[in-house]
Amino acid sequence: MLARAVNGRDIDMEAKMTPDNELKKTPLNQAHRDLGGKMVDFGGWEMPVQYTAGVIEEHMRTRTAAGLFDVSHMGEIWVEGSDAIPFVNRITTNDVTKLVDGQAHYSALTNEKGGVVDDLLVYRFGPEKLLLVVNAGTTDKDWAWITSHKADCDIVLTNASADYCQIAVQGPKALSILQGLTDVNLSEIKYYWFTTGRVDGVEAIISRTGYTGEDGFEIYAAPEYAEQLWNKLLETGGYGGGPDGMLPAGLAARNTLRLESGMSLYGHELSDEIIPLEAGLGWITKLQKGDFIGRDALAARKEAGIERKLVGFEMIDKGIARDGFDVYINDENAGIVTSASPAPYLKKNIGLAFVPAEFANIGQEIKIDVRGKQLAAKIVPTPFYKREK
């Protein structure tokens, strides 16, 4: 039976794209194994897809208490020098001039056609110092893209991906757990702001960001402290201490959490061929900020009218949509599912899909081709899940 698993492209349990001995490992590889993590190939990285609790419990615990995620595979690129802000403003869609020291924003690197090279976070450490945090599987591509556009800018670019581990503490208890390990007053850090400080004595960047739809923090530190921080966070979070305790959470839960929260995953909702305006990222596409790579193409596409849009849907019929399934509207093949899954917290089968703009309306009925059966679904607002504040 397992020979026929037909799921998504990069968190597939049975996928084996890279020979085992060539897989990259984070500094927490052994820690994951010790916790019973089921290791898989994720874009060339050996990562835990889940631990012994399983994806549903890891997902639920992150919504109700706290989950701990190893995201050390993400890439970090420093941009330093007098042209740091104008340079990053020219290669990304969001307006970097609006950031102040200690603030971060979500953005996209775009190509000349407006397609998304990658989505990323931009952190402003100072007027001449920015940190770009990019996806793991695209770090090499991004580095090549960014360095090729340096031209004569007065900047120094550093690919510091190997210099950091990154650990995400997410969930309603994230703040109180992390607060037990640092003197930094965490409640003073606003959402999408960050600071530097010590966590369990270790120098770290503490960022109030995440990919789960919950409150939480992402901690960047030198890789030699990864195990210390990981174990200390689990201990402080009450791992193993019952249903309110923190759980380590794998890639599968990370994916269902971000999907419930309506967030994009590169390679699914975003790609070199997809422009941010069709993927619901108009809010980070600042066409008025001045020139940037892809701006003219994006402005022209907007002027002509965006032909397809990313929508959220939930299944009406019994059945589960999966990545890559076809969407039918009025008996015509009208689009494609980019991400879909059972949603553990909402207990519905949900997904994101591209459909023609004329049909991208809340309540519109669509059909999803589930292995030859056309099952009914309807377009619903995103995010599917929004935490109470």
Add this chain to the structure above:
Amino acid sequence: MSNIPENLRYSKDHEWVLVDGETASIGITDYAQNSLGDVVYIDLPRVGDKFGVHESFGSVESVKAVSEIFTPVAGEVTEVNDGLNDTPEKVNSDPYGDAWFMKVKMENPGEVDAMLSAVEYEEYLSSQG
């Protein structure tokens, strides 16, 4: 280590069969449920459906993946475990007990002999790494 009861026969597709006279109960193995992760949905056939050997008779869906399930033996479906519609998680917690998928009246009970014994299945799993 996977649980592999000695009284069952196994397929290389990770189904098990329990033989009672001409009737075979069919389910998926502990190894299979563990590989799939949390099972959330099972698509089962109907009583009266007839299947040849190695035919797809339904699917098992976990949060992350969907897998087809294949008949290790040919026959006519005499009973399906409808209870799994409400409690698919039993496939994870009790794959050899409550979580049988269907019972078939075998066309050719000799097909069971071609299946793996518990020892052979265990060897097969270790050979798969």
